Amino acid sequence: MRHLPLALLATLALVQPAFAQDAATDSAIRTLGLSDTSIHPKRERHHGTTIDGRLPGGTRVEVELEGDGSVEEIEARDRQGFSPSAVESLIPAAVRGNASYPADAMFHKVELDDRDHIEIEGRSADGRLFEAEFARDGRLIEMDYD
Structure with missing residues (x-):
C-alpha cells in the first residue's frame, strides 16, 4: 500500500501538463470567441498547440499557442483577413x-x-x-507599406 501514493503522484505528474495545456487552449478559444475549432498539439507538448477555428466575424x-498557452500568432486562412476588433483582447491598450x-x-x-513586440500584417483601409x-x-517601431 505504501507504493500506491507514489504511483498515484507519478501518474498525476504526467497528466497535469496535459490538463494545463487543455485549460490554456480552452482559454484561448474563449478569449478569441473561436468556433468550429480543431486542436493540433505540436509534437513536443512544451512547444504549444495549433488551433484552427473561425472568429466571430x-x-x-490558425492560432499558434506557446507552451504556456499564450497566443503566439493568429493568421487568417483567407485573403480577406479579420478586423482589429476580433483580436482586440490580444493587443495592449497602449x-x-x-x-x-x-x-x-x-x-x-x-x-x-518574445521580445515584447507585436507585429501586424494586413491591408489598410x-x-x-x-x-x-x-x-x-x-x-x-516600424511601419512599411507596399
Whole structure:
C-alpha cells in the first residue's frame, strides 16, 4: 500500500501538463470567441498547440499557442483577413491608442513575439498592404507599406 501514493503522484505528474495545456487552449478559444475549432498539439507538448477555428466575424484562422498557452500568432486562412476588433483582447491598450495603429485595416496576421513586440500584417483601409511593429508599451517601431 505504501507504493500506491507514489504511483498515484507519478501518474498525476504526467497528466497535469496535459490538463494545463487543455485549460490554456480552452482559454484561448474563449478569449478569441473561436468556433468550429480543431486542436493540433505540436509534437513536443512544451512547444504549444495549433488551433484552427473561425472568429466571430466568420474568418477562418490558425492560432499558434506557446507552451504556456499564450497566443503566439493568429493568421487568417483567407485573403480577406479579420478586423482589429476580433483580436482586440490580444493587443495592449497602449498599442491600440497609438495614432499609427491601423484600426481601420483588415489584419492578415498578428504575431506576439518574445521580445515584447507585436507585429501586424494586413491591408489598410485604402487597400495598401502593410507591416507594422509595435512595442507593448505602444511605441511604433516600424511601419512599411507596399
